[in-house]
Amino acid sequence: MTKKTKIRQTGCPVAFGLDIFGDRWTLLVIREIMLRGKRTYSEFMEMEEEIATNILIDRLKALEAEGLVDKTRDPENRRSFLYALTKKGRDLAPILLEIIIWSGAHDARSFALTDVLEKIKADRDGFEHELRSERENLGDRCE
Amino acid sequence: MTKKTKIRQTGCPVAFGLDIFGDRWTLLVIREIMLRGKRTYSEFMEMEEEIATNILIDRLKALEAEGLVDKTRDPENRRSFLYALTKKGRDLAPILLEIIIWSGAHDARSFALTDVLEKIKADRDGFEHELRSERENLGDRCE
């Protein structure tokens, strides 16, 4: 993992959050897990934004180190691992939803995840609760 | 301004948002304006996290270019400029609030902005509305 980016010990919650997910890739990995039900390295590699292998593994290790994801062996495929969000990771749901709402309002070209945006608009709290629930494979339907 | 970071034309609202504020500094500048009522370059330079001058001006220019802040001459001090959030910028309020909530729940050391966190807990929608309102000097009291 690339040298841990300097932590700003100012006690500010905004700075704390940015120290963990304030970069161009971390929240995209979270998105893949939370909204598209992805769970493995190879599935993450399939994301549209073409993340580089070293960046992906770096972010996965950082997320694991911060306690946002758990990594376990896939019992059904011993050469694969399963990455799953912890509660701390699932608690990012509202942040992700607010980003989607903001971009939905301010970017005409944000056509992906429109099903998600519709769900948010229809029942924000219900959908957020769904995302935070522990069961897996939730987001498979999101496009 | 440093070469415009590559835009990911995937149409994903999460990626779109990250293209604009997915770095370690942009949302801290927004925080200074929105929660602490700061308006000038020198006031931003006073932030606890010690932003470098070139990074600050780079982010201010990017925010202006993206239409999140307006830059005007200070009518009362011709050598100063005033940076103010546009509606698009103020609409980031919920994202900032959710980050504060998340860190408040997952970082014991996030002691700054506790007054903000209390306000959010007491009346989330009211406080968000207050932040989104057009009048200035709102956040002066936040610590």
Place this chain on the structure above:
DNA sequence: AAATTAGCTTGCATTTTGCAAGGTGTAACC
């Protein structure tokens, strides 16, 4: 036992960040 799959590691070029010093256009002071 050869090929394939899944998950990485490594080396190197490019880009961004961070740090320190310097420069420019008001404005205030003597």
Place this chain on the structure above:
DNA sequence: GGTTACACCTTGCAAAATGCAAGCTAATTT
């Protein structure tokens, strides 16, 4: 009106992060 100070930057360079391509290892399939 000359010096000083303030506010806002600019520039040069080192360090770190990102991006790209190739290669490597262990588990599995053929």
